[in-house]
Amino acid sequence: MKKKLSPLSIIYSCLIFVFLYAPIAVLIIYSFNASKSRGTWGGFSLKWYAELFSNSDIMSALVTTLTIAVISAAVSVVIGTAAAVGIYYSKRRTKALLTSAANIPMLNADIVTGISLLLLFTFLKIDLGYITILLAHITFNIPYVILSVMPKLRQLDKNAYEAAIDLGATPLRAFFSVIIPEISPGIVTGAILAFTMSIDDFVISFFTTGGGVSTLSIEIYTMAKRGIKPEINALSAIMFLVVMTLLIIVNVRSSNAEKKREQ
Amino acid sequence: MKDNLIRLENISMSYGEKQVLKSINLDVRDKEFITFLGPSGCGKTTTLRIIGGFEHQTSGNVYFDGQLINDVPPHKRQLNTVFQKYALFTHLNVYDNIAFGLRISKTPEHEIKERVQKMLSMVNLSGYEKRAVTSLSGGEQQRIAIARALVNHPRVLLLDEPLGALDLKLRKEMQTELKAIQQALGITFIFVTHDQEEALTMSDTVVVMKGGKIQQIGTPIGIYNEPVNAFVADFIGESNIIDGIMNEDYVCTFGGKTFDCTDCGFAKNEPVDVVIRPEDFRMVMPREEIICGIVENIVFKGVHYEMHVKSGEITYLVHSTIPEVVGTFVGLEVEPFDIHIMKKSQPEEN
Numbered sequence: 126m127k128k129k130l131s132p133l134s135i136i137y138s139c140l141i142f143v144f145l146y147a148p149i150a151v152l153i154i155y156s157f158n159a160s161k162s163r164g165t166w167g168g169f170s171l172k173w174y175a176e177l178f179s180n181s182d183i184m185s186a187l188v189t190t191l192t193i194a195v196i197s198a199a200v201s202v203v204i205g206t207a208a209a210v211g212i213y214y215s216k217r218r219t220k221a222l223l224t225s226a227a228n229i230p231m232l233n234a235d236i237v238t239g240i241s242l243l244l245l246f247t248f249l250k251i252d253l254g255y256i257t258i259l260l261a262h263i264t265f266n267i268p269y270v271i272l273s274v275m276p277k278l279r280q281l282d283k284n285a286y287e288a289a290i291d292l293g294a295t296p297l298r299a300f301f302s303v304i305i306p307e308i309s310p311g312i313v314t315g316a317i318l319a320f321t322m323s324i325d326d327f328v329i330s331f332f333t334t335g336g337g338v339s340t341l342s343i344e345i346y347t348m349a350k351r352g353i354k355p356e357i358n359a360l361s362a363i364m365f366l367v368v369m370t371l372l373i374i375v376n377v378r379s380s381n382a383e384k385k386r387e388q
Numbered sequence: 389m390k391d392n393l394i395r396l397e398n399i400s401m402s403y404g405e406k407q408v409l410k411s412i413n414l415d416v417r418d419k420e421f422i423t424f425l426g427p428s429g430c431g432k433t434t435t436l437r438i439i440g441g442f443e444h445q446t447s448g449n450v451y452f453d454g455q456l457i458n459d460v461p462p463h464k465r466q467l468n469t470v471f472q473k474y475a476l477f478t479h480l481n482v483y484d485n486i487a488f489g490l491r492i493s494k495t496p497e498h499e500i501k502e503r504v505q506k507m508l509s510m511v512n513l514s515g516y517e518k519r520a521v522t523s524l525s526g527g528e529q530q531r532i533a534i535a536r537a538l539v540n541h542p543r544v545l546l547l548d549e550p551l552g553a554l555d556l557k558l559r560k561e562m563q564t565e566l567k568a569i570q571q572a573l574g575i576t577f578i579f580v581t582h583d584q585e586e587a588l589t590m591s592d593t594v595v596v597m598k599g600g601k602i603q604q605i606g607t608p609i610g611i612y613n614e615p616v617n618a619f620v621a622d623f624i625g626e627s628n629i630i631d632g633i634m635n636e637d638y639v640c641t642f643g644g645k646t647f648d649c650t651d652c653g654f655a656k657n658e659p660v661d662v663v664i665r666p667e668d669f670r671m672v673m674p675r676e677e678i679i680c681g682i683v684e685n686i687v688f689k690g691v692h693y694e695m696h697v698k699s700g701e702i703t704y705l706v707h708s709t710i711p712e713v714v715g716t717f718v719g720l721e722v723e724p725f726d727i728h729i730m731k732k733s734q735p736e737e738n
Contacts, residue, residue, distance in 0.1 A: 284475035287442050290462045291469045292489035292540065299463075306479040 149365055156358035163353070173359040183360065186344035189255065193340065194323035197262035202316045204263070205270025210304065212271070213278040224275075231268045238265060239332030246333065253335025261333040262323045269322055270315035277311030310382055314375055321371040324364065392454075393418040393544065393576055394439060399448035401434055401600075408434050409445070410600045416544075416578065417593075421570050423579045425587040426597035427623070432580045433548055435597075439578065440546050441465050453543075467544040468537035472552060474529045476521040482508075482532055483517040489540040507535035510569065527558045534569070544576040551586065563589050584624050588612065596620050617730050621663040628704050632662035632729070640729055643679050643702050647722070651729035661730040666707040667692070668726035674719035679704070681720070683712045 156174070160167025177183055212223045230238065242261045243253075251257055282288075285307060289299035305312075327342035334343060341364060345357055394416040401409035409431045416422050424432035437443040438450060441462030450457050457465060468489070477485055486507055490500045508514045511531035521529060530550060537545055547566075551559045567590045570577045581587055587594050588608040596603040596611060596619075604616045615621035618629045632642030637652035642662045654660060674680040681699030692707045697720060704720060712718060 282471075282473050282475040284471040284473065285477065287462070288469070288471060288475035288477075289488070290442075291440065292536070293463050293492040294488075295463055298492070303477055307477065309479070 152358055153362045153365070155355065156362040158355060158358075161355060173355045177356045177359045177363075180356065182339070183341070183344055183356075186339045186341045189258075189338060190324060190340045190342075193255075193259050193262055194320045197259055197266055197323050198316050198319040200263045201266035201270050201319050202312060205267045205315060205319075206274050206305075206308075206312055208267065209271045209274035209278060210300075213275065227268050227271045230265060231272070235326070235328035236332075239329040242329065243332045253333060254338045255336075257333045257335065258330050258338065258340065261329050262326065265326070265329060266319035266322055269318045270312075273315035273318055274308055274311040277308035281307050310378065314378055317371050317375050321368055321375075325368055391418045392416070393452070394578075395449075395451040396435070396439070397449040397451065399435070399438060399445045399450070401431070401438065401443070402446045408600050409438075412448070412600075412602060414595065414602065414605070416576060418543075419574050419576055420592045421567065421577045421579065421590055422593040422595065423581060423587040423591040424595050424597060425581060425584060425623075426603075427582055430597040431600040432582075432595075432597050436546050436548055436578060436580050439544075440467065440469050466542060467546060468540055468542040469546040469548065470530075470533045470537050470550045472548045472550065474533040474550075476529055476532060476536070478520075478522050480521070481517065482513070482519050482521060482524075485521060485532060486536045486539050488536065493540070503539050504535075507539045510538075510572075511535045511565075526553055527562065530554065530562065534566075538569070538573065538575075542575065544578060545570075547577060547579045549580050549582070551581070551583075559586075566590060588624070594624075596623065598623075615663065615728065615730075618661040618663060621728065621730070626666050626705060626707075628662075628664045628666060630662045630664070630702060630704075632660050634658045634660050634729060640727065643699060645677065645679055647727060648724045649727040649729055650725050651727075654729070654731075659732055661732055663728040663730055664704075664722055664726060666694070666705040668722055669704065669706045669708075670721040671706065671708055671710070671712060672719045672721045674717055678722075679720045680717065683714050683716050683718060686711055686714055 155163065157169050157171070158167055159170035159172065208227065212220055212227070215223065239261075242257075242264065246253060246257050246260075281304070285303055286299055289303040290296065294302065324341075326340075327346065330340045331343055331346070334340070339347065341360065345360060348354060348357055392415050394414075396412050396414040399409055399412040400407065408429075412431075412435060414435075424435055426432050434443060438445050441457075441460065445458075452460075452465065452467075477488065480488070483504055486504045487500045490503060495503075504517070505514070508516060511534060513528060513531055513535070516524075516528070516532075521532060524532065530553075533550070534545075551562050554562060563586060566577070566579075579587075579590065588611075591608055593605065594608055594611050595605050598619055604611055604620050606614075611620065612624055615624060615627075618627075621627040622629060630642045632640050634640050634651070634654040634657065635646065636656060637654075638649060640647055640649050640651075640660070640662060672678070679699050681697040681704065684696040684698050684703065687694045688711075689707075692709050693711045695706045695708065695712060697704045697706050697718060699720075706720065
């Protein structure tokens, strides 16, 4: 179905996108500004990117961010998938209850999650640092994994598990050789989403960190307190691109899956 | 009995308060095509799932080949199932779907290959090995589901309304094909359907169920010609069910007229249901001793005409190959052996 858009609606859409993306565009452009001043354009340069990569604080924050993102995504995928399967196969009322219980943490304000985790860790006398950030990230990632896996379970033929058992598979084998492969697109989407959420997070990491451990977002915040340096622009530009790329992958995957289903 | 393969003994099943099966007793003979027939909610699928081991009965015993199998899990039972929506594995291609069971039983790959090819040619889908199951039509998916079950050489194949999603023409084809497969392989088929015509076409034995109880077990001909109660008569084909009275043995009264019939053993003047098949009426000239009425409407049905004849309070359904003009006053003749007398059905106790 092709509809011709009126010029007015084109202009309107353009305005919305300009409004949404102008700040980021400015940030990316200024990350290539040779001049240190924010007001003037001193020509194109990659020197802030070079400085960024030679800054050891930033590089160690980058390693922290990436390892936490990978580990928390991996762990939350395992827990979240198991949880989703458990919720899906429970009785109707339990299912509704558990689904909403799993969704609430996503709607909860980050600051509330951050402070409550901080209180919990202090209460349990766990030293704040790398481990506490990791635990916090696993916690807030699990609902996103459940959210991505659930639709795949709903698409699954309700007899698929029974069919595997019927053909002689033990319950464990039926789970690993039928259920998991059948819902794997949802699991992969969940993993990418969890990874993105982890990289993206500032507030919760900020409350649960300690002992000098910084993620990239915390590092940027600390640097910004001493005045915005152009290398922060460069770092923010990179983070934006990484997150955007991942989100595009997630969206393309789900729209492909939809097209496939419609056929 | 020697050739009994499956025996259900006093099977009852409840979900919480709701009792869905009430003391089912059934023997399934080896190599027969048996159909559980009934309206939705009658317990036919639950019975099938208990035999398959997917549900566990609240009480009663299931025997397979003389062995009690109440506690045998489904993956250890010597039977395979074709599910309603086929339940094919979408992450596997046609070949791997059919080979699934054989790989679990650790059959050597060259034997798997041979058996899968044989199954594919049996269901007329040779050359489909590499196809994705999602690219197949409903009928093709159905055949793959059958092949996937039969490749394991089960002694019994359970089929849960497998033709429900197919269009009429394809359905008729599959009915014939399934029956041919069953006879060629010589294994027991237990088939669940709500379609009475399907049941009559394919089965050796039909089990009519309603409200969690078996109403009648018999051959298709036996059930059609001698239904045990008004429900079976009405469910298997169309029937006129008329309130009547059994005056004495071999004599009954309905519609204000008295007729000879072939039934006996009722109390004197006991109220009964009189069941007459619409095709058993003959339209004749009106006369005193028979039912007479006015043709209310007529519908052409292909082989025959369907007419409603109103006589006093009662409207009779009549099938005839000769049409009658609406408004004509006609007589309805019926042979004594076509008048079926049934005990008034008891109101369902719940």
